[in-house]
Amino acid sequence: MNKYIYPTIFVTGGFVSAIIYNLIGSYVDENGMLHEPFFLIPLGYLFAFIGLILFIVFFVYDQIKK
Secondary structure, three states: OHHHHHHHHHHHHHHHHHHHHHHHOOEEOOOOOEEOOOOHHHHHHHHHHHHHHHHHHHHHHHHHHO
């Protein structure tokens, strides 16, 4: 069960990125420029995707090993 720590960290990182994006929010300044932390959206998806792939790989490896 100790090897599932890395996928858990990646999935948690994806959720944390989504939460931080919502907490920071976005706004339009007086010049009409939109300010938002857009980089957190693809970063969160990337972390969640990597975590899910690692979960699947480790699970399949454990099933084959048995």
